[in-house]
Amino acid sequence: MFRKEYRDFMNAVKPEEALVEAVIEMHGELKGASPAEATRTAITTSAAETARAAIATSPAKATRTAASPARAAKPMKMLKVAAIVFCALLVLSAGTVVVDAATGGGVQSLLGIKDSVVAGENKTEVVLKEPEGEENYGGSMETEVEDDGTVTVVITTSDDAPVFSCNFKLEEYNREYQIGTSLKYCNTKEEIAWKVYQQCHRAFSMGTFNEKMRSAIIDELEKVKKEIGTGDEVKDGCAMGVQFMIDEFRTGYGMLEVVEDVVIDRDDVDGDGDCEEVLGLSFFKLDFQVMRLVTERTGQKEFVVDTVAGIPGKYRITMISYAPSLSYYTMKLD
Amino acid sequence: MPAEAVIRKYSDMVYRIAFARSGNKADADDIYQEVFLRYIRRSPEFRSEEHAKAWFIKVSVNCARKFMSQKQKNAVTVGDWTENLLQDASDANAVESATVEERFLADERKAELYRELQKLDCDTRVLLHLYYFEELKTKEIAKLLHKTDSAVRVALFRARTKLRIQAQEDGALELLSE
Numbered sequence: 001m002f003r004k005e006y007r008d009f010m011n012a013v014k015p016e017e018a019l020v021e022a023v024i025e026m027h028g029e030l031k032g033a034s035p036a037e038a039t040r041t042a043i044t045t046s047a048a049e050t051a052r053a054a055i056a057t058s059p060a061k062a063t064r065t066a067a068s069p070a071r072a073a074k075p076m077k078m079l080k081v082a083a084i085v086f087c088a089l090l091v092l093s094a095g096t097v098v099v100d101a102a103t104g105g106g107v108q109s110l111l112g113i114k115d116s117v118v119a120g121e122n123k124t125e126v127v128l129k130e131p132e133g134e135e136n137y138g139g140s141m142e143t144e145v146e147d148d149g150t151v152t153v154v155i156t157t158s159d160d161a162p163v164f165s166c167n168f169k170l171e172e173y174n175r176e177y178q179i180g181t182s183l184k185y186c187n188t189k190e191e192i193a194w195k196v197y198q199q200c201h202r203a204f205s206m207g208t209f210n211e212k213m214r215s216a217i218i219d220e221l222e223k224v225k226k227e228i229g230t231g232d233e234v235k236d237g238c239a240m241g242v243q244f245m246i247d248e249f250r251t252g253y254g255m256l257e258v259v260e261d262v263v264i265d266r267d268d269v270d271g272d273g274d275c276e277e278v279l280g281l282s283f284f285k286l287d288f289q290v291m292r293l294v295t296e297r298t299g300q301k302e303f304v305v306d307t308v309a310g311i312p313g314k315y316r317i318t319m320i321s322y323a324p325s326l327s328y329y330t331m332k333l334d
Numbered sequence: 335m336p337a338e339a340v341i342r343k344y345s346d347m348v349y350r351i352a353f354a355r356s357g358n359k360a361d362a363d364d365i366y367q368e369v370f371l372r373y374i375r376r377s378p379e380f381r382s383e384e385h386a387k388a389w390f391i392k393v394s395v396n397c398a399r400k401f402m403s404q405k406q407k408n409a410v411t412v413g414d415w416t417e418n419l420l421q422d423a424s425d426a427n428a429v430e431s432a433t434v435e436e437r438f439l440a441d442e443r444k445a446e447l448y449r450e451l452q453k454l455d456c457d458t459r460v461l462l463h464l465y466y467f468e469e470l471k472t473k474e475i476a477k478l479l480h481k482t483d484s485a486v487r488v489a490l491f492r493a494r495t496k497l498r499i500q501a502q503e504d505g506a507l508e509l510l511s512e
Contacts, residue, residue: 006466009447015349023370024338
């Protein structure tokens with residue numbers, strides 16, 4: 001009975017056709033594009049770990065734990081105000097990339113940035129705009145890349161939500177695509193922040209970075225954050241999300257290892273697109289990645305860490321086997 | 335098999351795992367995207383259909399776990415968002431605009447099951463899904479989730495027991511009987 005009920009129940013769960021189409025379209029666009037090859041070899045970084053770190057160290061932690069019932073009781077308002085559906089459709093034309101906002105389920109184009117960018121030549125313009133047109137419960141993220149390498153990113157939300165754009169002048173650029181996210185169930189600014197961060201991260205994790213690029217991006221994001229401002233839940237949330245991204249770039253906590261301009265993914269350590277779970281302990285992976293690198297470089301196989309899965313203590317970890325081509329790593333935890 | 339065909343073939347499976355773990359459409363959408371982005375980025379070569387299926391299940395489970403572990407830090411409680419969904423459902427009068435959750439909640443029976451499932455932890459929901467929907471054997475699940483076969487069996491037993499007790503308390507025992 002349960003099996004039947006459950007199967008009936010889950011049979012109704014399917015992705016919207018627009019979402020499937022968007023993914024297929026994204027694949028089609030990337031197929032054969034040389035930048036995709038570049039990013040394929042680059043191991044990208046993880047969103048979750050870094051956001052976790054950022055959250056853990058941010059004042060948001062305190063406010064999150066103190067989120068009031070009153071705040072939670074206004075979901076409908078937040079749905080309207082904060083429902084940012086990042087959904088832009090990238091249309092290629094000769095020499096220029098134009099992004100059109102779609103009403104939902106479209107493909108969002110974001111930047112993949114190659115490491116050949118020279119920081120000094122980056123040109124930035126940050127503009128605060130008012131939303132135009134009729135009331136919009138969605139919002140969009142739009143990107144324009146002109147043939148001279150000028151990239152404009154415009155993120156719009158709705159109502160009193162912040163709207164900002166920033167331009168990057170890149171010597172070369174590497175197009176990549178991401179599809180949207182929704183803030184429908186975001187009831188607090190921290191939740192908004194997480195989603196915004198996630199989108200930022202998707203944009204930036206597509207490429208490889210060098211130190212110059214990193215510092216240039218930090219400057220850009222600082223300006224963006226300033227332009228967003230503060231004063232309401234949505235602005236605060238968006239600003240916080242951008243701050244997470246800044247923290248990640250600044251501290252290098254997320255992209256800890258920039259090895260020969262390749263960013264190592266803490267989750268996908270072997271670069272096969274999978275995200276390895278070591279002993280099922282996600283916090284452990286932070287240490288694991290470092291350990292793996294140390295093992296590779298020095299041969300050291302035993303480590304002592306003071307936190308596993310967020311649980312303080314003294315743990316000795318022994319690297320037993322490590323195979324870059326496999327998804328599995330064998331370690332011993334005492 | 336061409337990539338488009340692969341995406342179409344595994345779309346529903348990936349989405350259902352994402353939904354089983356997250357319990358809501360917005361997150362399932364995000365997880366779904368992440369899984370296929372990984373597929374697109376890496377273009378893995380699959381040796382067989384079984385290999386492809388296992389890859390997608392594993393990546394889906396891992397992406398969902400990663401996504402939800404982060405989100406958990408910020409999220410409202412399950413109870414809160416279930417209440418939100420109920421509110422949404424009562425407000426939703428246009429069928430085409432209803433989300434997956436809203437459609438469930440419009441069907442009393444499904445709503446009951448949905449509520450009962452949401453009371454389980456997300457790992458358990460994924461486990462149930464792989465067993466009851468994907469019809470994987472416990473050994474296969476164990477391999478995918480890096481657990482032992484007996485651990486999976488025990489977890490399934492506990493999940494069923496918990497569901498039964500919950501259902502009994504909520505007067506929905508018929509729905510969840512074996």
